[in-house]
Amino acid sequence: MSDNIIRLHYDIDADDFSSAGLASSGTKRMLNQLGFNPAIVKKVAISMYEAEINAVIHADGGCADVEITPEKIVVVISDKGPGIPDIEQAMQAGWSTATNEIREQGFGAGMGLPNMKRYTDDMKIETELGVGTKVTLIINVN
Amino acid sequence: MTVAEIARDLEMDVVSGAALTDRQIGGVYVGDLLSWVMSHAKDDDLWITVLTNLNTVAVAVLSNVACVVIPEGIEVEEATARKAETENVIILRSKMTAYEICIKVYEKLKNQNGYDRN
Numbered sequence: 426m427s428d429n430i431i432r433l434h435y436d437i438d439a440d441d442f443s444s445a446g447l448a449s450s451g452t453k454r455m456l457n458q459l460g461f462n463p464a465i466v467k468k469v470a471i472s473m474y475e476a477e478i479n480a481v482i483h484a485d486g487g488c489a490d491v492e493i494t495p496e497k498i499v500v501v502i503s504d505k506g507p508g509i510p511d512i513e514q515a516m517q518a519g520w521s522t523a524t525n526e527i528r529e530q531g532f533g534a535g536m537g538l539p540n541m542k543r544y545t546d547d548m549k550i551e552t553e554l555g556v557g558t559k560v561t562l563i564i565n566v567n
Numbered sequence: 568m569t570v571a572e573i574a575r576d577l578e579m580d581v582v583s584g585a586a587l588t589d590r591q592i593g594g595v596y597v598g599d600l601l602s603w604v605m606s607h608a609k610d611d612d613l614w615i616t617v618l619t620n621l622n623t624v625a626v627a628v629l630s631n632v633a634c635v636v637i638p639e640g641i642e643v644e645e646a647t648a649r650k651a652e653t654e655n656v657i658i659l660r661s662k663m664t665a666y667e668i669c670i671k672v673y674e675k676l677k678n679q680n681g682y683d684r685n
């Protein structure tokens with residue numbers, strides 16, 4: 426039912442990547458308030474956080490759009506970054522182009538995209554070199 | 568086994584979340600790669616990490632761990648402690664190494680009835 430849809434929009438800032446995570450924590454709070462099962466909330470929050478952090482560290486920020494219905498939660502993270510040259514390679518556990526500075530912050534294990542896949546029911550990556558990347562994460566409620 | 572009991576018996580400093588330490592600990596996870604922690608740490612784990620930046624707090628919230636333990640007397644950044652306080656994350660600080668903390672916590676959990684982690 427269309428009147429059951431809740432939409433959230435967040436800008437993802439890149440200037441200070443230590444503050445990253447605001448979009449996913451805001452979404453998590455909203456889902457908790459709406460009374461979603463904690464296991465569902467965790468799936469959404471972790472996969473969205475991974476995508477949000479990727480937008481920050483690999484693409485200079487972007488934005489997040491979340492659509493919440495009783496049946497499923499759809500998260501779209503878009504950026505205008507460099508794009509991903511080889512999606513299959515990027516999806517491999519352990520593959521990372523993160524710099525040392527990023528690794529010192531605890532990122533760069535090459536586990537973000539595999540985590541997104543693991544914590545979602547469906548995931549789609551659209552990317553174009555020099556244009557940007559759009560990651561869609563779908564979590565079914567039942 | 569609560570966070571408060573661990574902090575008291577293992578002589579750890581409570582850096583943040585002092586009012587919340589009646590939370591139960593279910594197990595232990597050690598790791599400094601945040602994505603790895605998010606995919607493997609379990610709810611209610613005591614998480615040991617040398618990372619003391621703001622992302623540590625975010626990952627502790629998302630992973631729903633019982634508390635964060637910073638080993639080897641590493642200083643916790645002021646901003647991290649503040650953020651942890653507002654996000655209701657308990658951070659403990661210990662002089663012990665991660666290995667020693669694991670052993671001590673394991674012994675305590677083992678003596679508790681029904682603890683069987685696999």
Ligand SMILES: Nc1ncnc2c1ncn2[C@@H]1O[C@H](COP(=O)(O)OP(=O)(O)OP(=O)(O)O)[C@@H](O)[C@H]1O
Binds near residue numbers: 506508515532535537
């Ligand atoms: N939004 C993006 N724009 C450009 N490149 C990206 C983007 N997301 C991922 N990548 C590329 O894919 C690689 C793998 O991403 P993934 O999230 O799995 O690992 P990571 O971000 O390097 O490390 P981790 O997520 O474990 O901290 C990245 O190192 C980067 O090269």
Ligand SMILES: [Mg+2]
Binds near residue numbers: 478602
């Ligand atoms: Mg990543």
